[in-house]
Amino acid sequence: MNTYVERVLQELKEKNGHEKEFIQAVEEVLTSTSIVFDLHPLYEQKAILERLVEPERSIQFKVPWMDDHGRYHVNRGYRVQFNSALGPYKGGLRFHPSVNLGILKFLGFEQIFKNALTTLPIGGGKGGSDFDPKGKSDEEIMRFCQSFMTELYRHIGPDTDVPAGDMGVGAREVGFLYGYYKRLQGMTQPGVFTGKGVGYGGSLVRKEATGYGLVYFVQEMLKANGFGNYKPRVVISGSGNVAIYAAEKALQSGWKVIAMSDSKGYIIDEHLDLNWIKQIKEVERRSLSYYPNYAGHGEYHEGSLYDAHINYDIALPCATQNEIDGIRARNMYACGCRLVAEGANMPSNQEAIDVYMTNGILYGPGKAANAGGVATSALEMAQNSMRLMWSSEEVDARLHDIMIQIHEQCVQACLKYGIDPRNYLVGANIAGLERVIDAMMAQGDY
Ligand code: NDP
Ligand code: 2IT
Secondary structure, X not given: OOHHHHHHXXXXXXXXXXXXXXXXXXXXXXXXXXXXXXXXXXXXXXXXXXXXXXXXXXEEEEEEEEOOOOXXXXXXXXXXXXXXXXXXXXXXXXXXXXXXXXXXHHHXXXXXXHHHHOOOOOEEEXXXXXXXXXXXXXXXXXXXXXXXXXXXXXXXXXXXXXXXXXXXXXXXXXXXXXXXXXXXXXXXXXXXXXXXXXXXXXXXXXXXXXHHHHHHHHHHHHHHOOOOOOOOEEEEEOOOHHHHHHHHHHHHOOOEEEEEXXXXXXXXXXXXXXXXXXXXHXXXXXXXXXXXXXXXXXXXXEOOXXXXXXXXXXXXXXXXXXXXXXXXXXXXXXXXXXXXXXXXXXXXXXXXXXXXXXOOOEEEOHHHHOOHHHHHHHHHHHHHHHOOOOOHHHHHHHHHHHHHHHHHHHHHHHHHOOXXXXXXXXXXXXXXXXXXXXXXXXXXXX
8 A cells, every 4th residue: 555545544543543434434535546646746745635634624513402392402513514625515414313523524525525526516524413303293303403503504605515415304304404594694595505395496306316316327337337238136225315216216217126124124025116115204204114014015124134135136225334244245245236336325344345346246336326416416506506497307317417427437537547447436536536636736735
């Protein structure tokens, strides 16, 4: 490994050893792009990596809120404004009990390179809270969002930092957050938030964009590897925003989706009915265990989908980080899986990635494969600036083009450095990193 990369990683571990997901994300990017630093000694003189791994700003704040019984609770809120070399900080908000600064730094760091791959003018950021939206009433969610925004509003704006959704933050939460931002600012600035409802400044296809974009990316992977017309059997972990619309586009593409999951268990169904999944997860916000009763077919099992022994060609992890370790990756291979593309951020740990690589499983890393969500957020910002709205067909066509060109950038980055073009991990990391470093170098001490 390049000695500069090695030294920066060592210093990072000494300084941030407790932030294990952040270290994991940085280590994955830097070790896979080591060759870039061999060829550019100037980057060390300019301390580009030291500048890249330190967020420009991390904001942490108190979020007190009252439940429906008049009891007070206090959560922590955060916004990590990681890198603005390419444009305003852009990235989602996550509400989940596991959220802490280290998780948001990993997500913010990933977001920098993902956003760079879209080629749109957006920097990287991420935020959220350790608040658990599960089991809360709409009124509790609203009070929490309003308290969260009471601090966040000072730090965001259409030209500075533009949040959106992530786990636990969907259209309902974005509506409450955006509504309160407007009250606090006393003005309407639709471009301050993306993922808004279509009736009040949101873009058509933003809800579907991450999942649709993921399938568009997989279609490119299949074409590039000689499987263009193949109709695979697919499993999708998660049954939230990304998973549901990945399943929808997969089904529209004539693929067979045979399993989906949530945080407690998974369903297997050769005749999967996505409408029932939408009803259970989007409308009723309940467990997937209700699926067999509602649909009248399919089986529910507790535990991880990736421990199951079923036959499939493609896995689309769309739930959360580090869902797949080496043991699960080996089981996936034994199930017939030959392609993994990530709708989630960092769902595969390093051992899992090693299993994919050594067994020839095609691997589409999250920062390339799930970039369709944030890309469509940038299209929402563009529409808001122009004060107009594109049709679904127009947004979808742009999203599709963006995913095709992200795939192409991965391939070209590999070819440039003499690496196997099927190595999407290295391709995505090099293509994203080069764009960010070029912008940082051009802008001086940044
Ligand atoms: P949602 O909150 O809509 O859905 C999350 C899903 O993951 C739920 O089905 C949830 O189950 C499941 N889940 C949560 N924790 C676990 C766990 N420990 N094991 C198994 N399943 C789990 O989130 P999104 O769909 O928005 O996000 C999913 C992933 O995609 C995240 O990694 C996110 O960062 C990433 N992403 C999201 C984008 C977006 O536009 N929303 C864009 C790009 C990436 P349950 O229903 O039981 O809670
Ligand atoms: O991880 C991600 O890319 C997102 N949650 C979407 C971010 C955005 O600003 O749309």
